[in-house]
Amino acid sequence: MxxxxxxxxxxxxxxxxxxxxxxxxxxxxxxxxxxxxxxxxxxxxxxxxxxxxxxxPGFVDAHTHPLLGGFTPRQNALGWCENYLHGGVTSMVSAGECHVPGRPTDAAGLKALAVLAKGSYDRHRPGGVKVNAGTLLLSDDMTEADIEDAHLASIERMKILFALEDVDRARRLVQWGRDRGLVSMMHCGGSSLPGTKNITAAMFEQIEPDIAAHFNGGPTPLPDDGIDQLVEETEMVLELIIGGNQAVAVDVLRRTRDRGELSRLQIGTDTPTGTGVIPCGMLLEMSILAGLTTVSAPEIVALATGNVARHHRLDTGLxxxxxxxxxxxxxxxxxxxxxxxxxxxxxxxxxxxxxxxxxxxxxxxxxxxxxxxxxxxxxx
Ligand SMILES: [Zn+2]
The missing domain is CATH 2.30.40.10 (Urease, subunit C, domain 1)
Known part of the structure; x- marks a missing residue:
């Protein structure tokens, strides 16, 4: 033993x-x-x-975009997961394997992509990192049967990365997932890719996902009134990332602390993306938040470990x-x-x-x- x-x-x-x-x-x-x-x-x-x-605890990066193994086509980098391990990251959560070249846009293709990624990372830890991948990207043609298929394939998370044309269907997809224990994330703020639309605070109130991904912008945050609306009028998990607006991150941290709601926050990197590969991104975000506020460093560490694990039901982070x-x-x-x-x-x-x-x-x-x-x- x-x-x-x-x-x-x-x-x-x-x-x-x-x-x-x-x-x-x-x-x-x-x-x-x-x-x-x-x-x-x-x-x-x-x-x-x-x-x-x-x-x-080893850090749990709440927002990554793995593809397969340690390769990211977004920045043509190899071995990035192992580099993150050297930044203290022992687990990652995928916010969608969206960087596959020619990413499918239909339900069949997106389900296949999630199942492939989950199967691959369940059997292979690049650099030793636990990558919780296989996050189903939602599309307008998905039905409850697709969510059931994903659930039967052990998919545990889903993501609205692009604004769906049909907001009511998006709301139902999130609910069908919730009924089956899937955690839902939704892109927050300005569009991050050419050809996609902004996602507004009003859409969050209509669709009610579990997690406002990159709440401080990925990289562009909601306008101030949208930030106010989601902080004050919802109980959603709010994610702060290194690839976003740090003035907003610091403001949101102070406000949730004053409201006694630090349990809503989690820290991630939202990398690899256009922002790059940032091996020490978790430490960097923690040092910004601890250095520019009076929230204690051990509390900040909890936002990057135990909180992420609790929001994503992972058996780590403590x-x-x-x-x-x-x-x-x-x-x-x-x-x-x-x-x-x-x-x-x-x-x-x-x-x-x-x-x-x-x-x-x-x-x-x-x-x-x-x-x-x-x-x-x-x-x-
Ligand atoms: Zn992202």
């Missing part, structure tokens, strides 16, 4: 908004899962001396017994005035990724993409 003990932690950032920090100094992992926090088990096959670093050991050891980067990872984020800087574990296995030993940490954990 594979076992790992992580000792000498500076602190644990849990990923849980209700209780974002724990002072426990050790964690025990068996067969890829967290078995004990503040462990009393004294032996393990692998012992990691954390050397005072901060343990967090440092909690029974969860998969998808974890990061983070520190203050060399040269920073901060003394630890959360201090660096609150100062508006990247935290340094020293180790990344997926299912208890150390996959990253000193990130090739973040600055080095002031001190490093040692694996024995």
């Amino acid at each position: 594979a076992s790992t003990r992580i000792d000498n932690l500076g602190s644990i950032v849990t990923g849980d908004l209700e209780s974002p920090v724990s002072s426990a100094e050790s964690v025990y992992i068996e067969d890829g899962r967290i078995v004990e926090i503040e462990s009393t088990t004294t032996t393990a096959e692998t012992v990691i001396d954390a050397n005072g670093l901060t343990l967090t 440092v909690e017994t029974g969860r998969p050991a998808d974890l990061c050891l983070l520190g203050a980067p060399m040269g920073s005035q901060a003394s630890d990872a959360m201090g660096a984020l609150e100062h508006g800087e990247y935290a340094a990724v020293d180790k990344v574990l997926v299912d208890g296995e150390v996959l990253v030993d000193r990130s090739r993409n973040t600055p080095p940490a002031k001190r490093s954990a040692v694996v024995h």
Whole structure:
């Protein structure tokens, strides 16, 4: 039985908004899962001396556009998922495999695309990252039977990426999916691709999807009155991304904090896209939000881990017994005035990724993409 003990932690950032920090100094992992926090088990096959670093859940990128494996045709890049692992990302959620060249526009083609992507990523983790793919893009010709087909093929998510001509059908597609347990996302704001239309706040109120994808714009946000409308008049999940408008992201974070509604927020990158491939995009968005507001860094980490997992019903995103050991050891980067990872984020800087574990296995030993940490954990 594979076992790992992580000792000498500076602190644990849990990923849980209700209780974002724990002072426990050790964690025990068996067969890829967290078995004990503040462990009393004294032996393990692998012992990691954390050397005072901060343990967090691996980041869960709420908004990605995978295609197959580690290839993205949008930026002709290979191996991008592994690069994100080096930015602390252990899981990703697909917001649709929309970058396939000559993407089909009809129900049969879009269902086939989702089933192919899900099947492929369920069997293959590029770079070790858990890619939750196979998100059904909705089209005007879809019926309840198509949603049932997708459900029977184990599709768990769907997305309105382009404004459907028939808003009433869009509303029903979302409801038919909800009846079967599918989570629905809807593109929010200005059109992102030539030949497509804007999606307005009024459409959100009519269609009622679960998640306003890239609420701060992908890349163009709703006009201010639309932002106000969805924050104040709905309970929708609001997603903040690195590829959008950061003035809006900061404003939405402050307003939802003041309303006591941080549980509605989640963080993603919305990459690869026209915005590019951004391996440290999750850390970058966290450093912007923590650096420019008074929301604490551990709470911001929860928006990028536990909140995403809860909204998408993923069994990860928390440092909690029974969860998969998808974890990061983070520190203050060399040269920073901060003394630890959360201090660096609150100062508006990247935290340094020293180790990344997926299912208890150390996959990253000193990130090739973040600055080095002031001190490093040692694996024995
Ligand atoms: Zn997107």
